[in-house]
Amino acid sequence: MGADFVALSIVPLVIGVLAAVACALPGNFLVLRRQALIGDAISHVVLPGIVVGFLVAGVAGTWPMLIGATAAALVAVLMIEGIQRLGRVEPGAAMGVTFTTLFAAGVLLLEQSDTSSVHLDVEHALYGNLESLIWIDATGWGSLVDLQALAGLPPELTRISVAALGVVAFVWFAWRPLAVSTFDEGFARSMGLPVRAIGIALVVVSALAAVAAFDAVGSIIVIAMFICPPAAARLVTNRLVAQVAWSVGFAVLSAVAGYVLAGYGPIWLGFGNSVSAAGMIATVSGLILAVCAIAGPARHATT
Amino acid sequence: MLFDALTLQLGYNVTLVMLGAAALGMAAGGAGTYLFLRKRALVSDAVSHATLPGVGVAFLVMVLLGGDGRWLPGLLAGSALTAGIGLLCVAALTRRTRLTEDAAIGAVLSVFFGLGIVLLTIVQTLPLGRQAGLESFLLGSTAGMLRSDALLIAAGGVVTLLAVATLHRPFTAVAFDPGFAQATGQNIARIDLTLMMLVMAVTVVGLKVVGLILIVALLIIPPVAARFWTDKAETLALIAAALGGLSGYVGAGLSATAPGLPTGPIIVLVAFALFALSFLAAPGRGVVALALRHRHFQHAVHLRQGLLAIASEQPIYEALTMRILRREGLVRADGVPTDAGRGRAAKALRDETRWQVARGTEHLSGLAARHDGLTEIETVLTADQIAEIDARIATPVEVG
Numbered sequence: 001m002g003a004d005f006v007a008l009s010i011v012p013l014v015i016g017v018l019a020a021v022a023c024a025l026p027g028n029f030l031v032l033r034r035q036a037l038i039g040d041a042i043s044h045v046v047l048p049g050i051v052v053g054f055l056v057a058g059v060a061g062t063w064p065m066l067i068g069a070t071a072a073a074l075v076a077v078l079m080i081e082g083i084q085r086l087g088r089v090e091p092g093a094a095m096g097v098t099f100t101t102l103f104a105a106g107v108l109l110l111e112q113s114d115t116s117s118v119h120l121d122v123e124h125a126l127y128g129n130l131e132s133l134i135w136i137d138a139t140g141w142g143s144l145v146d147l148q149a150l151a152g153l154p155p156e157l158t159r160i161s162v163a164a165l166g167v168v169a170f171v172w173f174a175w176r177p178l179a180v181s182t183f184d185e186g187f188a189r190s191m192g193l194p195v196r197a198i199g200i201a202l203v204v205v206s207a208l209a210a211v212a213a214f215d216a217v218g219s220i221i222v223i224a225m226f227i228c229p230p231a232a233a234r235l236v237t238n239r240l241v242a243q244v245a246w247s248v249g250f251a252v253l254s255a256v257a258g259y260v261l262a263g264y265g266p267i268w269l270g271f272g273n274s275v276s277a278a279g280m281i282a283t284v285s286g287l288i289l290a291v292c293a294i295a296g297p298a299r300h301a302t303t
Numbered sequence: 304m305l306f307d308a309l310t311l312q313l314g315y316n317v318t319l320v321m322l323g324a325a326a327l328g329m330a331a332g333g334a335g336t337y338l339f340l341r342k343r344a345l346v347s348d349a350v351s352h353a354t355l356p357g358v359g360v361a362f363l364v365m366v367l368l369g370g371d372g373r374w375l376p377g378l379l380a381g382s383a384l385t386a387g388i389g390l391l392c393v394a395a396l397t398r399r400t401r402l403t404e405d406a407a408i409g410a411v412l413s414v415f416f417g418l419g420i421v422l423l424t425i426v427q428t429l430p431l432g433r434q435a436g437l438e439s440f441l442l443g444s445t446a447g448m449l450r451s452d453a454l455l456i457a458a459g460g461v462v463t464l465l466a467v468a469t470l471h472r473p474f475t476a477v478a479f480d481p482g483f484a485q486a487t488g489q490n491i492a493r494i495d496l497t498l499m500m501l502v503m504a505v506t507v508v509g510l511k512v513v514g515l516i517l518i519v520a521l522l523i524i525p526p527v528a529a530r531f532w533t534d535k536a537e538t539l540a541l542i543a544a545a546l547g548g549l550s551g552y553v554g555a556g557l558s559a560t561a562p563g564l565p566t567g568p569i570i571v572l573v574a575f576a577l578f579a580l581s582f583l584a585a586p587g588r589g590v591v592a593l594a595l596r597h598r599h600f601q602h603a604v605h606l607r608q609g610l611l612a613i614a615s616e617q618p619i620y621e622a623l624t625m626r627i628l629r630r631e632g633l634v635r636a637d638g639v640p641t642d643a644g645r646g647r648a649a650k651a652l653r654d655e656t657r658w659q660v661a662r663g664t665e666h667l668s669g670l671a672a673r674h675d676g677l678t679e680i681e682t683v684l685t686a687d688q689i690a691e692i693d694a695r696i697a698t699p700v701e702v703g
Contacts, residue, residue, distance in 0.1 A: 036406040037345060040413075044516075083527070086590055087582065092405075093344040093527050100520030101575040104568035107442060111563045122442060126516075127420045220420060224413035231406045262421070273428040275421045282417025289410055293400050301401035 006144070009263065011135045011153065015160050016221075016259050016281060019213035020251035022164040023225035025171050026206040028244050031230045032182050037095060038203060039226030042210045043219035044099040045069075045076040047125050048106030050214075055113055062159060069211040076102060077203070127278040128218025130259070133157070156216040163212030170205045171244070178202065179240055218278045225251055228285035235289075235296030254285035309556050317559045319453035320445045324512050324551035324570065326460030327505065328521055332547025333467035334501045335522035336529065336540040340478035344526075345408055346393060346499070348519045351506045352412035353389025354382035355419025355515060358440050362426050373436070375452045375511065382440075382515075383507045389415050390499055443514030443567030445555060452511065459508035460551075466501055467544075474498060475536045512555065514567035520574060521547055528578035531585035546581075550574035602627060603677045607651060609633070613640045614652035654680045657692045664695070 023039070030036050046069045053068020076098050083094040107122055137152030144150075171178070181188035181198045189195050210222045233246035258281030263274045293299060311318045338344055361381025366372040389411045396407035423437055436444075445453075467474075476484040477494045485491055502522065509518040529542035554570030586592050601623075609624040610633070619625055619638070628634040633644030640648065657680055661671040670683055680689065 031402075031406050034403050034405055036403070036409045040348070040409055083582070086593070087527060087530060087588070089527050089530060090339075090342050090344070092342065093339055093523055096344050096348070096519060096523035097527050097575070097578060100517055100523070100571055104517055104520065104571035104575070107565060107568040108572065111565055111568075123438065126441070220413055220417045223409060224417055227406055227409035227413060231402050231410055234402065235400055266425075273424075275424040279417040279420030279424065282413050283421055286410065286414025286417070289414070293396060293402075296400075299400045 006135065006141055008134050009259075011157055012130045012133050012277065013256065013259050015133055015154075015157055015216045016130060016255035016277065017252050018160045018164040019217045019221060020225045020229070020255040020281070021248055022160065022167045022209040023206075023213055023222055024229040024247045024251035025167050025244065026202060026209060027226040028230040028233070028240075028247050029178055029182050029202055030206060030226060031234060032240075033199075033202075035203075036227050036231075037092070039206060039210065040223050041076065041080075041095050041099040042073060042203075042207050043214060043222040044103040045072050046207075046211055046214050046219070047122075048072050048102050048109060050125075050211075051106050051109045051113070055109070062155065065215065066211060069214075070207070072102065073204075073207045124218065125214070126218050127220050127276055128214075128216060130217050130277045131263070131274065133216065160212050160216050163209055167205055167209050170201070174198070174201065183240075217281075220282045221278050224282035224285050225254070228282075228289045229254065232285075232289040232292040232296070235292040235299040238298050250285065250288050254281050254288060258282070258284040307560075309553065313556070313559050316448055316450060316453050317445075317556070319450075319457045320448060320512065320559070321552055321555040323453065323457035323460045323508075324555035324566075325548045326457065326464045326551075327509055327512060328525070328547035328549070328551025328570070328574075329544040330460060330463035330467050330501075330547075331505045331509065331518075331521035331551075332525035332529070332543035332545070333464070333471065333540050334498065334505055335547070336526040336536075336543045337474040337478045337498055338502060338522060339526040339530075340536065340539075341495070341498075343404075344523045345405070345519075346390075347502050347506065347522045349393050349408040349411040349415075350386050350390055350499070350503055351515045351518045352419075353392075353415040354386045354506060354510060355416055355440070356422055357381035357383065357385030357419075358437055358510070359419055359422025359426055360385070362437060363422070363429075366429060375449070375455055378437075378440075379455075379507050379510065382510060383503060385415065385419075386503050386506060390503065439514075440510050441514050441516055442565050443510070443512050443517070443570075445512055445558065445566045446562075448511070456508060456512060459504070463501060463504045463508060464544075466504070467540075470497060470501070471537070471540060475540070479536055512551075512566055513570055517567045517571045520571040521550065524571070524574040524578050525550065528574075528581040531581040531588045546574070546577050550577060600677075606631065607677060610644075610648040610651035611655060613644055613648035656696060657689065660692045660695050661688075664692070667692070 027036075027039065030038055049069035049072025050065050051068070052072070053064035053066075056068070057064030079098040080091070080094045083089055083097055084091055087094070110122060133154045133156055135149075135153055137149040177188065177193050177198050180191065181193055181195045185195055206226070210226075213222050213225070229247040229250035230243070232250050233243045236246050237243050259277050261284065262277040262280035265280075266274055307313055311321065335344070335347070338347060358378050358381055361378045362372045364381070365374060365377050370377075392411045393404070393407045396402050396410065397404045426437055473484075473489055473494050476487070476489055477491055481491055484494075505522065506515070506518050509521060513521060525543040525547035526539065528546050529539050532542050533539050550570055550573045554573040555566060557573065558564040558566040558569040581589065583590050605621070605624040605627050609619055609628045612619050613633075619628070625634065625638070628644065629636065632641060633647060634640050658671060661667040661684065667684070667688060684692075
C-alpha cells in the first residue's frame with residue numbers, strides 16, 4: 001500500500017467515486033419522477049455524439065466530445081418528443097426507438113471510421129477503462145503535494161471533478177424548486193415555479209454528468225449509478241434529504257467496494273488477473289439494492 | 304452485391320442467416336406489438352441485458368465440464384436462464400417494493416449487464432477464452448458463423464414466429480381490454496407470462512444476429528412504425544411483423560455484402576429507415592398527410608371567413624385570406640370582389656343563417672351539431688329539411 005497504490009489505484013478510485021456521486025445525485029430526482037430510464041437513453045445516445053465530435057474535430061479532446069454528446073442528446077430529445085407527439089406513442093416506446101437507432105448509428109460510424117489511434121471503441125464505450133487511468137508521474141504519497149507530479153494527472157480526473165462539482169452546485173442551489181416540482185407538480189406551478197424549465201435543467205445536468213462519467217468509466221456505471229443507489233436509498237427512508245444522503249453513501253460504497261473487489265478479489269481467491277472494475281461497481285450497487293429491497297425499512301409504499 | 308444478397312446468392316450460410324433474421328424479425332414485430340400495446344416496451348431492454356451473465360456462466364460451466372465452451376445451444380440456454388431471473392427481479396422489485404417499473408428495469412439491466420461484463424473479463428483470462436468471441440453477443444455478428452449455428456437461428460426464428468402466430472388471439476384480447484379478457488375466462492397473468500417468455504425467446508435467438516444491446520429495437524421499432532398505418536390491433540401485428548421481417552432480411556443481407564457493416568446495427572438502421580418512411584409517408588397518421596390535412600382545413604376556414612366578410616361588406620385585413628380569395632378568382636387584385644365572389648359570399652351567408660336556424664330547431668339541432676362551419680349544408684340536410692328552414696327564415700316565429 002505504498003507508491004504502487006498511489007500510482008495505480010488512487011486516481012481510478014477517486015474518478016469512480018466522483019462519477020458515482022455525480023450520477024447518483026440527479027438520479028434521485030429521476031427515480032422519483034419516473035424518468036429513471038432517461039439515464040439509460042442518455043448513456044446510449046452519448047456514443048454517436050462522441051464519435052461525430054471526434055470525426056469532425058479529428059482529435060478526442062474534451063470540447064469536441066462535450067459538444068458532440070450535447071448535440072446528440074438534443075437530437076435525441078427532439079426525436080423522442082416528435083415521435084411521441086406526432087405518432088401518439090407512449091414515451092417508453094418513443095425512447096426505445098430513439099436510443100437504439102442513435103446507438104446503432106454510433107456503432108456503425110465507429111466501425112466505418114479509423115479510430116484506432118484513440119481509445120474509442122464499443123467495448124470502451126460500454127465498460128470504460130477505469131483501470132488504465134493511472135498516474136504515471138506519482139512516486140509515492142509525497143506526489144500528492146508535488147505540483148509537478150500533480151500536473152501529470154489524467155485529464156479525465158479534471159473533467160469528472162468539474163462535472164461532479166457542477167452537479168452538486170445544481171442540486172444545492174435548485175433544491176427547493178427541484179423537490180417541490182418532483183413531488184407535486186401542480187403545487188409547484190401554482191407557486192409560479194417554471195416547472196418545465198426545471199425538468200429540462202434536470203435532464204441537462206444528468207446528461208452532463210453522464211458525458212463526463214461516460215468518458216472515464218463507460219456507460220454501465222452511468223446507468224447503474226443513476227438508478228441503483230437512489231432506488232436503494234428510497235427503500236431505506238421516506239425523507240428526501242435522507243434519501244439523497246443515503247444514495248451518495250451507497251454510490252461511494254459501490255465505487256470503492258467494486259473497485260477493490262475487481263482489483264484484489266481475484267487475487268484473494270488465488271487467481272492472477274483482475275476483472276472489470278466498471279462491471280464490479282455495477283454489480284455491488286445491485287447487491288446493495290437487493291439488500292434494501294429485502295430489508296429496507298421503507299420498502300413498502302406508505303398508504 | 305446487395306442484389307446478390309437480397310436474391311439469396313451469397314452462399315448457404317448467409318441465406319440461412321437472412322431467412323433466420325427475417326423469421327426472427329417477424330416474430331419480434333408480432334410479439335413486440337403486444338408488448339407495445341401493453342405499454343411495456345422497455346421491459347424487453349431489461350430482459351435482453353440480463354442475458355449476458357448467462358452467456359458467461361454457460362461458457363465457464365461448459366469449460367469446467369471439459370467442453371469447448373463455445374457450443375451455441377448451451378450459451379443460449381444459459382442466456383435464457385439469466386434473462387428469466389432478470390425478468391423475475393423486475394417483477395419482484397415492482398410488486399414487492401414501492402419502486403416503479405422504470406426504476407426496476409433500469410436497475411436490472413445495468414446490474415445484470417455489469418455482472419455479465421465481470422464474467423466476460425474472467426472468461427478472457429482463461430486459455431480458451433480469448434478466442435471465445437463472446438463479445439459478438441453484444442452487437443451481433445454473423446460473419447464466419449458455423450453452419451449448425453445458422454441452422455439453429457433459422458429454426459429458432461421460425462419456431463418463435465409460429466408461437467406468436469398461434470397465440471395472437473389471447474394476446475390481442477389482453478392488450479386491448481384486460482378487464483373483458485378476464486371476464487371471459489382468460490388468465491391474464493398467464494398470458495402476460497407467455498408473452499414475456501416469447502420476448503425472451505426472441506431475445507435469445509437474436510443474440511447472435513442482432514446482439515443483446517440492440518435486440519430491443521426489433522421489438523419496439525416495427526410496432527411503433529406500424530402504428531402509423533393502422534388503428535386495428537390485428538392489422539397492427541401483421542404490419543409490424545412484415546416490417547420486422549423486412550428489416551431482418553434486408554439488414555442481414557446488407558451486412559453480409561461488405562466488411563465493417565455489423566449485423567445488429569445495420570438491421571436496426573434498416574428498421575429505423577422503415578419507421579422514418581412510415582412516419583413521413585403513411586396515409587392518415589403520417590406527417591405529410593397530417594400537414595396536407597392541416598393546410599386543407601386552414602384553406603377552408605380562411606375561404607369561408609373571407610366570404611362571410613365579403614357578404615357583410617367588411618374589410619379583410621388577413622393577408623392569407625386575401626391570397627386565397629384572389630387565387631380562387633373571388634376577389635380582384637385591388638381587393639374588390641368579383642361577381643363569382645359576390646355569388647359565393649351570398650351563398651355562404653345564406654347557409655350560415657340556415658345553420659343558425661337549424662340549431663334553434665329542436666328536431667334538426669342534432670344534425671346541426673355536426674356542423675363545424677365548413678361542411679356544405681346540402682351534404683348534411685335533405686332538400687325538404689332545407690326548405691323547412693328557409694320557410695322559417697321567411698316567416699318570423701312568434702316570440703314568447
